[in-house]
Amino acid sequence: MPQKEENKTAFIGFWQGLLDDWMAVLTRPNIETYIRLKERATSPKIVLNLALLGLVIGLYVLTIQPPAFIQTDSLLLDLGRLIFYTEADFFILSLILFVIAGLLGGTGGFVEHSYLLSLITAPLGLVIVAFLFVANKLGLTLAAIMNPLSSIGITTIFIVLFGLYAFLLLLFALEAAHEMESHQVIYTIGAVLGSWGILRVIAMFAAGEDNIITQESAFLAEEWARGTLQQAILGHLWMVAFSVFIAVVIGVVMGVLITMPPKRPSVSHLFFLIPLGVFFLIWAAPKGWLGMGIADPIMEISDTLDIGLTRAAKGFFGPLLSLLSAIVRKPAAVGMIGVILTVILYALLLAGESASELTLYIAGIILTIPSIALFGVFIGPFSIGAFNAVVALTLYAQLPILRNTYTGIKEVKPEIVEAGRGMGMTEFQLLRNVKIPIATPVIMAGVRVSVVMLVGIAAIASYIGNDTLGDYIFHGIQRVQPLRYYAGAITVAVFALSMDYFLGWLQNRLTPEGLKGRR
Amino acid sequence: MIKLEHVTKIYPGTTSPAVDDLSFTVPTGEICTIVGPSGCGKTTTMKMVNRLIEPTDGEIYVLNERGEMQNVLEMDPIILRRNIGYVIQQIGLFPHRTILQNMGTVPKLLEWDNTRIRSRAEELLDMMNMPHEFLDRYPHELSGGQRQRIGVARAMASDPPVMLMDEPFGAIDPINRNLLQNEFLRLQQEIKKTILFVTHDIDEAIKMGDKIAILNANGQLEQYDSPAKILSEPANEFIEDFVGADRTLKQLNLIRVEEVMDKKPFLLQSTQSVEEALQVMDEEGQDYAYVVDSDRRLQGYVSRKDLKEKSGWIDEYTTTAATSLPITMNLRDALSEMLMVDYSTICVVDNRDRVRGTVNTAMVQEALMETHSSGKREEV
Numbered sequence: 001m002p003q004k005e006e007n008k009t010a011f012i013g014f015w016q017g018l019l020d021d022w023m024a025v026l027t028r029p030n031i032e033t034y035i036r037l038k039e040r041a042t043s044p045k046i047v048l049n050l051a052l053l054g055l056v057i058g059l060y061v062l063t064i065q066p067p068a069f070i071q072t073d074s075l076l077l078d079l080g081r082l083i084f085y086t087e088a089d090f091f092i093l094s095l096i097l098f099v100i101a102g103l104l105g106g107t108g109g110f111v112e113h114s115y116l117l118s119l120i121t122a123p124l125g126l127v128i129v130a131f132l133f134v135a136n137k138l139g140l141t142l143a144a145i146m147n148p149l150s151s152i153g154i155t156t157i158f159i160v161l162f163g164l165y166a167f168l169l170l171l172f173a174l175e176a177a178h179e180m181e182s183h184q185v186i187y188t189i190g191a192v193l194g195s196w197g198i199l200r201v202i203a204m205f206a207a208g209e210d211n212i213i214t215q216e217s218a219f220l221a222e223e224w225a226r227g228t229l230q231q232a233i234l235g236h237l238w239m240v241a242f243s244v245f246i247a248v249v250i251g252v253v254m255g256v257l258i259t260m261p262p263k264r265p266s267v268s269h270l271f272f273l274i275p276l277g278v279f280f281l282i283w284a285a286p287k288g289w290l291g292m293g294i295a296d297p298i299m300e301i302s303d304t305l306d307i308g309l310t311r312a313a314k315g316f317f318g319p320l321l322s323l324l325s326a327i328v329r330k331p332a333a334v335g336m337i338g339v340i341l342t343v344i345l346y347a348l349l350l351a352g353e354s355a356s357e358l359t360l361y362i363a364g365i366i367l368t369i370p371s372i373a374l375f376g377v378f379i380g381p382f383s384i385g386a387f388n389a390v391v392a393l394t395l396y397a398q399l400p401i402l403r404n405t406y407t408g409i410k411e412v413k414p415e416i417v418e419a420g421r422g423m424g425m426t427e428f429q430l431l432r433n434v435k436i437p438i439a440t441p442v443i444m445a446g447v448r449v450s451v452v453m454l455v456g457i458a459a460i461a462s463y464i465g466n467d468t469l470g471d472y473i474f475h476g477i478q479r480v481q482p483l484r485y486y487a488g489a490i491t492v493a494v495f496a497l498s499m500d501y502f503l504g505w506l507q508n509r510l511t512p513e514g515l516k517g518r519r
Numbered sequence: 520m521i522k523l524e525h526v527t528k529i530y531p532g533t534t535s536p537a538v539d540d541l542s543f544t545v546p547t548g549e550i551c552t553i554v555g556p557s558g559c560g561k562t563t564t565m566k567m568v569n570r571l572i573e574p575t576d577g578e579i580y581v582l583n584e585r586g587e588m589q590n591v592l593e594m595d596p597i598i599l600r601r602n603i604g605y606v607i608q609q610i611g612l613f614p615h616r617t618i619l620q621n622m623g624t625v626p627k628l629l630e631w632d633n634t635r636i637r638s639r640a641e642e643l644l645d646m647m648n649m650p651h652e653f654l655d656r657y658p659h660e661l662s663g664g665q666r667q668r669i670g671v672a673r674a675m676a677s678d679p680p681v682m683l684m685d686e687p688f689g690a691i692d693p694i695n696r697n698l699l700q701n702e703f704l705r706l707q708q709e710i711k712k713t714i715l716f717v718t719h720d721i722d723e724a725i726k727m728g729d730k731i732a733i734l735n736a737n738g739q740l741e742q743y744d745s746p747a748k749i750l751s752e753p754a755n756e757f758i759e760d761f762v763g764a765d766r767t768l769k770q771l772n773l774i775r776v777e778e779v780m781d782k783k784p785f786l787l788q789s790t791q792s793v794e795e796a797l798q799v800m801d802e803e804g805q806d807y808a809y810v811v812d813s814d815r816r817l818q819g820y821v822s823r824k825d826l827k828e829k830s831g832w833i834d835e836y837t838t839t840a841a842t843s844l845p846i847t848m849n850l851r852d853a854l855s856e857m858l859m860v861d862y863s864t865i866c867v868v869d870n871r872d873r874v875r876g877t878v879n880t881a882m883v884q885e886a887l888m889e890t891h892s893s894g895k896r897e898e899v
Contacts, residue, residue, distance in 0.1 A: 419611025422571055422683075423625050423673075424601030437615045512615030514657035 018045060025119045029169055034116055034176030038108070041115035047087065049118040053125045054086030055079065060129050064136050090114075090121060097174070101188045106178030116173040124166050216490070219483040229491070231319075235467040236495065238319040240454045243390050247397030248447060250341070254348055254398075255405025255443075256431065258359050262352035269346070276342045283335025302331045319467070326386035333382050337391070356406060363399040371396065371457045375464045389461035396457055397450040404446025408439030437512050444507035451503055455496040459488065469495065521545040521568060521681060521713055522588070526577035528563050528738075536575070537563050538738040545730065547582060547680075548711035552728035554718055556761070560738035561717045565683050568715060569603045570596040581681050582713070601628055604674030604682035604712070608689040610666050612658040618669055619654040625677045643672040646706060664695040671703065675710070682714045688723070700726060721762060725750070725769060733758055747773050767887060771851035776844050779886040780867045780876035786811050789818050789834040793826050796833045800826075809866055810837045815873040817843055817866055843868045846875055854883055 021040060024033050058079040094114045098106075101113070167189075174185045204214055223229040285295040309325035327334060348355055369377075374392045382388040412435050420434045436443075462470025469492050476485025508516075521544070528538040538560040545551040553561040566572040568579055570591060580588045583602065591599055612621050620627075622643060623636040631639075641651055647668045658666055667688065674682055688696045704727065707714070718724050724731050725746045732743045735757055742754040750770045753759040762769065787796050787808045800808055800823055810818045810833060819837040826836055843866040844853050857865055857880055864879045 413609070413611070415607055415609035415611040416613060417611075418571070419605070419607060420613070420624075422569060422600060422605035422607070424597050424599070424628055425624075426597055429628070434613060438613075514613075514615045514617065514659065 018048065021045075021119055022123050025169070026123055029165075029172060031172050031176050034172050037116060037119065038112045038176055041112040043111055046111070046114050046118045049115075049122040050087045050090050051083050053122045053129075054083030056126055056129050057086055058082035060133055064133070090118065094118075096192060097188065100191045101174060101178050101180065101184075104180070104184045104188055104191075106174075106180050106184070106188070108177035108179065113174075113177040116177045117170075120166060120169045120173055124162075124169075127162075212486075216483055216486055220487055220490075223487065229487075232467060232469045232471055233491065233495070234316065235319045236455070236458050236469045236492075238317075238323060239386070239389060239393065239458045239461060239466060239468055240451060240499075242320060242323055243393035243454060243458075244397050244447065244451050246390075247394045247401055247450060250394070251398050251401030251446075252405050252443065253345065254359065255402045256409065256436075257345065257348040258351075258353060258356040258406055259409045259435075260349075260352045260427070262354055263350055265350060269349075272342060272346045276339060279335045279338030279342060281335070282331050283339055285335075286332040298331055302328050323386045323390065327390070330382065330387050333387065336381075360403055360406065363402050366395055367399045371460045372463060375461065379464065384464040386466055388464055389458070389466050393454050393457060393461065397454050400446040400449040400453070401443065402446075404442050404449075405439065408442030408446075409435045411442065412438045438515065441507060441511045441515065444503070444510055448500060448503040448507060451499050452496050455492060455499055459492050520547045520580075520582040520588070521551070521715060522580040523564075523568075524578040524580075526564070526567060526574050526579060528560065528567060528572065529575045536738055538567070538574075538734075541577070541734075541738070541740050543730075543732055543740060543743045545713055545715060547713050549729035550707060550714040550716050550727055551730040551732060552716045552718055552724035553732045553734065554721055554724040554761075555734035555741075556736050557719060559734040559736050561719075561734055562685055563738075564734070565685055565715050565717050568681075568683055569600045569605060571600075584680055601625055601677065602679050602681075604679045606670050606674045606682065606684040606687045608686040610670040610690075612666055612669060612673070614658050617655050617657055618661070621658065621669060622673045622676050624673060629677055631677075639676060640672075643675060646675075646709075647672050648702075663691055664699060667691055667699060668702075675712075680713060682712045683717075684714060685717045686719065687716075689718070689720075696723075703727075722769070722772075725772060733761060768851060770887065771854060771883070772849050774850045774886055775846070776848050776850060776853045776867050776878055777846045777875075779850065779882045780878040781882065782876045784809070784864075784866075784874070784877035786815075786874060787821065787833060788813070789832070789837065791833050793829050793831055793833055793836070796821065797823065797826050807864075809840070809874065809877070810834065811874050817868055817872060817874050840866060843872075843874075844878065845870070850883055850886065853878065854880070857883075 017040065021037055024037060061082060062075065062078055091114070094117050095110075097117070098110055098113050101108070106113075170189065171182070171185050174180065174188060175182060178184075180188070201213065204211065205217075208214075220229065281290070281294070282298060284290050285298045288295060305328040306325045309321045309328065313319070313321035313325065348359065366374075371392065374395070375388060378388045378392055382391060416434060416438070417430060420430045425433065458466075458468050459470030459473060462468045462474055469488050472488030472491070473485045476482065476488060523544070524542050526538060526541045527536050529536045541564060543551075553564055555561050563572055567574045568581065568591065574592070579591045581591055581599075581603070583589050613624070616624075619637065619640050622640045623631075626636045626639060637654070640654055644651055644653060649665065649668060653661070653665070653669075658669070661669065667690075671684075671687060674684075688699050691699060700723065716724075716727055718727070728746055730743065731746055731749050733741045733749070735741050741761075742749055742758050744752075744754075747770065749758065750762060750766045750773070753762055753766070759766070785803055785805055785808055787799065787810045789810050789812050791799075796808070800806070806823050807820055809820050812818055817840060818834065819839045821833055821836050821838070825838075826833065829836060841860045841862070842856055844856060846867050846869050848856075853865075857878075864877045866874050867876045867878055869875050
């Protein structure tokens with residue numbers, strides 16, 4: 001008798017424990033809960049959890065819509081099979097996750113791992129089955145429930161939220177089971193989904209399915225074979241690279257100037273008259289303001305360069321040479337911009353820090369102008385083509401670089417600057433040896449933002465007659481060819497992401513070694 | 520030598536001077552601490568010497584390596600600063616540069632070659648008792664105390680005759696601060712720099728300074744004198760208040776036990792017999808006596824009561840002494856030790872535990888009376 005009593009208590013304790021675990025997951029879903037539950041993992045509990053789920057699924061399937069492949073004469077056998085399938089499916093998935101988590105540095109054991117997963121699968125699975133059962137009794141099909149336009153479509157939101165909740169629980173469970181960092185968990189789940197996706201796509205092509213993915217890749221392959229895709233990518237790349245290069249030079253110089261104390265005009269500043277004079281000459285001569293005698297040689301140089309560059313514009317550097325030729329073709333505009341820039345730089349040198357707010361404000365305003373509008377405004381002075389695009393893109397790329405240079409330098413701790421100055425560094429040495437190296441990560445972050453932004457805006461430059469990836473988008477829209485504008489959108493996105501990745505790598509390379517260990 | 524003559528600083532937009540008609544001279548090879556309430560212009564004074572702040576009026580002279588007095592206001596500030604060591608409270612090490620590059624900052628500006636910079640840096644690390652592998656580390660890999668040492672070493676890199684230190688140990692915990700102060704004083708014995716040392720802590724000023732300049736809240740010099748003089752003869756009420764009511768006790772900081780102890784104490788040899796010992800104690804009229812071995816190493820003490828009616832050698836009846844004082848200890852710490860044990864007399868031992876003398880509270884008091892009445896103790 002006492003033996004039996006004991007067994008009975010143990011039996012009740014077991015069920016109570018299981019119920020407690022379920023309630024813990026459902027009421028307090030956080031990492032601490034999972035870490036605590038991890039201690040209580042045993043194999044029988046896992047099997048039991050899944051058996052419960054399998055039983056409910058089995059009952060649902062057999063009472064509502066029994067599929068042909070499991071139907072036998074015996075109800076019990078059918079139920080048994082369904083329970084077995086549920087268990088097997090679970091363990092296969094669990095094993096895949098376990099192996100990938102292990103490869104990514106997970107440390108948990110398989111029993112703990114599976115128990116935590118079963119504590120998500122079983123309760124949430126029961127909820128889903130219950131939901132489907134009720135829906136079925138009400139005579140609703142799955143399609144009707146999922147359709148957001150139907151009267152009961154509001155349930156879609158609940159289903160989505162439910163999915164997110166499940167995903168969150170999965171994150172917690174893996175993090176607790178394997179003592180992993182959050183990013184490792186994301187990679188684990190990502191690897192599973194990613195490999196599933198890749199397999200699915202391979203299967204698509206192997207089976208010769210005709211859907212949007214296969215059609216799109218066929219389209220891209222065709223464009224690639226014709227060489228038009230490469231041309232657009234190269235045009236895009238050089239447009240962005242050239243504009244960002246100029247923007248970095250001007251933006252960093254201006255950003256540095258507005259961190260410096262204001263300067264009094266001095267005789268050495270007469271140096272500024274040299275570029276100013278040169279630019280003024282280039283600007284005024286073609287306009288005939290100085291008489292034809294001076295205009296001729298300038299126009300001649302510009303024409304020769306233009307012809308030379310246009311002729312050489314082939315291959316990888318082709319689009320860059322075309323850009324340059326588009327620029328030398330407009331000496332008057334180059335001169336005008338040069339004059340404006342020289343005057344602005346000198347004004348900033350004199351004003352120094354007192355101009356910082358105004359400068360950042362103006363740069364901010366420029367960024368709020370829609371790109372199409374800015375391209376449009378520049379059609380006046382520069383007409384359409386590469387020149388217009390480069391000016392507009394440079395102007396856009398300016399702000400993040402300018403602002404990050406300014407903040408990066410301003411954020412250098414004052415005692416570091418004071419120490420440098422107190423040891424006898426000149427202002428220029430302070431800038432070159434202390435302020436700019438320390439600000440490099442911040443400046444590079446600005447460049448990164450600029451580049452990613454420009455990749456998007458350069459697509460729009462196609463509107464004013466530039467060969468960029470935007471061609472695919474605009475032509476696609478005009479001709480109502482979804483494959484074409486998808487191609488543009490996909491390549492622009494991939495382009496932006498890869499540029500961001502590359503610049504992230506570059507940022508890391510350029511960050512001084514001593515600044516990496518901190519933070 | 521650093522010489523300030525009628526130096527005044529009035530910041531633009533203010534009428535009252537931050538530093539008002541300041542004149543004093545720091546002799547070559549001495550540390551002058553500048554101390555005063557916050558906002559008294561002590562940092563301003565210091566920064567005028569290397570012209571991080573330009574004085575409104577007055578002259579400042581610095582003795583260069585060639586033994587010439589130079590008017591700093593007539594020099595190129597960049598060249599001036601490269602020849603004056605500069606240490607600040609927040610240290611300001613360059614985080615993106617290794618310790619070697621940090622220490623080589625000024626030598627690099629002076630265009631030394633790399634081998635010379637490296638060997639100088641190693642020399643400095645030796646001076647600071649730090650291992651050479653620190654050279655290739657970055658500042659963030661060092662502890663606060665280590666960083667501060669590097670900050671001081673960096674300022675000394677080009678061996679400038681004059682150094683400016685702005686609360687160099689201000690951001691360090693008390694235990695490490697004490698350690699660094701002692702280390703620096705020991706170092707100063709060798710390097711003999713002329714140092715202007717700003718602090719807000721009067722105790723630090725007394726400890727570190729050969730001379731102390733005390734400024735009041737209006738940036739005027741209230742007193743410029745040696746620490747002992749300032750403690751024993753405060754010029755006015757302001758100094759008295761600033762130095763604090765415990766200034767008599769503070770004077771104890773300046774005196775070492777060695778200076779006041781009884782250099783010929785009454786001692787017994789551990790090899791003496793009990794009878795002999797009792798006889799000597801009777802003659803001297805002592806109830807207690809310290810016992811030493813043949814090397815004068817302290818064994819303990821005996822009391823007449825313990826020895827009474829005993830026979831044999833006295834080391835059998837020797838009790839271990841609860842404490843003894845190192846000879847270099849200052850009187851303040853010594854007094855504190857004395858108050859902790861109820862011995863009337865305590866042994867003073869050298870670093871090999873040999874008894875060099877004894878000291879009691881009466882001697883401490885006598886020494887204090889003496890300094891107070893004459894104020895003649897110039898040297899620490």
